[in-house]
Amino acid sequence: MSVRTELDVARAIAAGALASPTTFFNAAFYAVRISGTGAAWREALNEFVWREPRIWLTSEMIERVRGMPVIWIHPKDGMLDTESFARAIIGTIIFAWARGSELWGVARILDADAAKFLDTGDFDTSPGVVFPPDAGETITLADGGKVLIEGDPALIDHLAIVAEGVWTKGREGNSGVEIEERKIDG
DSSP: OOOOSHHHHHHHHHHTSSOSSEEETTEEEEEEEEEEOEEEEEGGGTEEEEEOHHHHTSHHHHHHHTTOEEEESOOTTSSOOHHHHHHHEEEEEEEEEEETTEEEEEEEEOOHHHHHHHTTSOOEEEEEEEOOTTSOEEEEOTTSOEEEEOOOOSEEEEEEEESOOTTTTTOTTOOSBOOOOOOOOO
């Protein structure tokens, strides 16, 4: 596979032909989970959530997430504004694809210090999404717990790099930021 552009790098990472991360000119390119699908437990909200694969694994969603900002930690108000964007952005999603039951992307990380930090640990990801009032349904269980069945988001605001997201819990060895070590013989 010939690598001439940043898009070539992203496609090669998605295809497994290049490692994540790969450095190309002024950026490090990482494979990152944008979202899992199916069921997950959100401890902070004391609820189960169902994220529909027929929404999140479509060609439309793949187009929607291109250009999405990649940031450290979710902003306190949930969506980015001028201040939180300037303080937290480390890169953007430049390519996306469905991988099994998850939506993955290639993040072009332009913050060199952030890239060094990503290389040191096991990080997860969490999309910041906004839903219209009529998207989804909440079911209250007999024990007071909740099940949220999400609908189609109106806005996919950002992808946050976090310590532990809901799509990793209970899925051993399934980090949201892929770090590969490849050795070259010779």
